[in-house]
Amino acid sequence: MARLAKPLSETEIKNAKAKDKEYNLADGAGLQLRVKPHGSKLWLLNYVNPITKKRQNLSIGAYPDISLADARKLSQEARTLVALDIDPKQHKAEQLAAKAALTEHTFEKVAIQWFETKKESITKNHADSTWRSFKLHLLPALGKTPISQMTAPMVIKILRPVEAKGSLETVKRLSQRINEVMIYAVNTGLIHANPISGIKSVFKKPRKEHLAALKPNELSELMQAIANASIKKVTRFLIEWQLHTMTRPNEAAAARWDEINFDDRLWLIPAEKMKMRRDHVIPLTDQTIALLEAIKPLTGHREYIFPADRNPKTHCNVQTANAALNRMGLKGRTTAHGLRSLASTTLNEQGFDADLIETALAHIDKNQIRSAYNRTDYLQRRRVMMSWWSEYIMDASSGNFSLANNLKHLKVVGE
Incomplete structure (x- = not known):
């Protein structure tokens, strides 16, 4: 015993x-x-x-x-x-x-952890916009709430005022982003299930509205408006550059001289600047080369091809082209992003291969299996298509409306 x-x-x-x-x-x-x-x-x-x-x-x-x-x-x-x-x-x-979960695993702290991972897969502008929406709409009310105590009614109550203002796209984006945070919490073992997975169904759905874009037969009007507009020289170059290269406004505005390969006639945009986080290569045509040669005496000593006025060490604002198009009287008819739609519509109507067009627009194939096997960027065939597109712009310019077509007739106001 x-x-x-x-x-x-x-x-x-x-x-x-x-x-x-x-x-x-x-x-x-x-x-x-x-x-x-x-x-x-x-x-x-x-x-x-x-x-x-x-x-x-x-x-x-x-x-x-x-x-x-x-x-x-x-x-x-x-x-x-x-x-x-x-x-x-x-x-x-x-x-x-x-x-510990009540103090250490608050919504704000988990959102920060999620964001640190998320921002690696999106552009800086997208990342900045995403976190701004958190600070404006979500963190003031939810920041200190333990992730384990998050409920659907709690989140819905916060998003109702946003819905009431008619900001339905904002509600949609916030619902998506807060769900991503909750899924991250599930995947990291902080909670067992996502209690807010179905909140988007209780809100009004935003109407799908296509971005304003001119029709192919209105391209000549656009080129004439650009030629006659009272805008700065760099802005004029920027708009034509974006039109010819079919790039997004932020990609065009942030173009750098060290991304240009004059020997191979290519513009190499690194993945971190692209929406889809993949390197994008754009064949340069005679006209885009001419645009670069024309602007080089003005900005060739700078880092960016289209520097900002106030701080030339950085690039011009991504809304610069939009603001200029609005001042030309095209507000509601087109946007800077709409220039991509104009190019896409024209090339599709002309019978160009849809895969070439989608690649030129830096879109990701929605068919994931096909995308995995189809890794070519069709560079040589895209050269032909991009050259056709540049020539088409020149034809629509009727001789003197385009910088690339006839730089000696450039009318510059407000340099």
Whole structure:
């Protein structure tokens, strides 16, 4: 029969002196006081794990923070868990994790972790816009909420005022982004399920409206408007550059001289500047080369082909072309992004291969299997198509409307 330990007394505990090596004082039923060489005293419960059947120690706390009476009470609670086939050590860890989740795993902190991963797969402008929407609409009300306590009614209540303003696209984007954060929390083990997965169904759906874009037969009108507009020379070059290269406004505005390969007649846009995060190569035509040669005396000493007025060390604003088109009287009829639609419509009507057009627009094939096997960028065939497109622009310019067609007739206002 095992010898029962004599229960400890407060006096015995207080008088226990440190030794060269740590030692234990037994109180009984597995409760022990461990005295460390530096003098600290720690309560431990030695028990048999109900699952593994192996002996292990559970830390109950330090003396005198945990008194003898408290230690006995806590050890009894732990032994009760063992009797119920619950490992008290694991139970304690789960409780601590649950408490930590209330302060460490708030919506804002999880959103920041998600965003650090997300921003690697999107452009800087898209990333900046995404985080601005969080700071404006979500973080003020949800930032300190534990991710485990997020509910659909809570999120819906916050998005209703945005919906009431008629900003349905904003509601749609916010619903999508907050769901991405919640899915991230599920995948990282912070929560077991996403409770807000269906919130988008309770909001009005935004009407699908195509971006304003001119029709192919209106290209001549566009070129004449550009030629006669009272805009700065760099802005005029920018609009024609974007039109010829079929690029997005931000890609065109941020074009750099070191991305241009004059020998091979290519514009090499790195992945980090592209919406789809893939390198994009654009064949340069005689007309786009002419545009570059014409603007080089103005900006060739700069980093960017189209530098900003106020700070030439950076590129012009991505809205520069849009603002200029509006001043030309084309507001509501086209946007800078609509120039891509104009090019796409024209090339499709002329019977060019749809794959060539989609590649020129830097779109990703929606058929993922096909996209995986079809990695060619059709460079030589795209050269032919891009040359045709540049010639088509020149024909629509009626001789003097295009910079690339007849630079000597350039009318510049407000340099």
